[in-house]
Amino acid sequence: MLRHSTYLFLASFAALTLLATNQPFYEILYFNAAQVSEGQLWRAFTAWLVQANVEHWLVNLWGLIVMAIVLPKQLSREDWLAFTSIWLLSSLCLWLSSYQAYVGLSGVLYGLLFWSIARSPFYGSRIKIAVLAIIIAKVIIENSSLPWFKEAWLSQWIGSEIAHESHVWGLGSGLITYFAYWLIQRFPLNGEPRD
Template sequence: MFNPKDIIIKTLSHQYYSILHQWLVPASITIISLLLFANQTAALELFEFNRQLISEGQYWRLLTGNFLHTNGWHLVLNITGLLFLTLIFKQYCSVRAMIAFSLANSVAVGGLLYLFTPDIAYYVGLSGFLHGLFVVGCLAEISRGIKFSYLMLAVVTVKTIYEQMVGAPDNVRELIGANVAVDAHLYGALTAVPMFASYWLYKKMLNRD
């Protein structure tokens, strides 16, 4: 027997599941960042990107440094960026994909900073990962034929190149109370490309089977 109430319940359940599926990882990153910031002194001692301590074997700092912040403005800017990118690319933010990309890209940012930017002794912040997330979101939309994303990809490319040539704006540096690690932006954006390509090829092979 047709029961409209059952249809409504199933529809709402599906909507709630979709929202949870899309926002679970960004919300978790936000909560982790807030908790770490609330215990800033201890968190920095244990988890910040510290070149000397990484060289002594504390390799987890390559990942965990991404979730720490220099001050409240730094935290607000990064979390706002994370939530904004999740909002515009939410259709691609499955739990599994977001966990894999968040971990892989964050470790890549930390690892490349350690290997190729020796002048950075300390680093905290999500901005490298956010540049990677922006790039991978644009590539996901381009793969679906959304042409406007070519423009967005061009914008982040020009921004990243400009920062490499000129550096970050002084007002940003003053706001966050630290030098902006523009190399982290570069590494996050660059490593997002092969990560997306690998995921795209994997999905294509699955669909072919």
């Protein structure tokens, strides 16, 4: 295995999302409800890769940088399974949503961030709980009716409306995945709980 597989994965992922910002990848990968209903099912799973433009990509890059800071240098099997679970659950939410079109990493990114911070070996429980509470509060507030937290300046800068509901899907997927992991650790099939 590579010694710094986390950094390689995140750098490759960042490059892939930047590449998907351009044609023809954008057109092939973005979520379009009409095209999904015509059988292009992959769009619900690939929309996270597509960014509206470079500014949008830069905004979402922060999450990948945070992941690089909090994750160990080598990802575990549990990390890979969690990332896959979060991606699939978030994609299912997108598929079942009322959105007619969608692009952006931020939806699924909130779930990936939740998992990465919760499992980080570098920080104590208090710091992790505080950071996760801030992330949860942000997602709750931005989906509320409070007008002062709608990030209009950010929408203007990236030239696209922010799909706040997708942040709930990603965060919810991260919470569900982490809770399932916690249950498996506490109540394994062989009856011996792990630490």
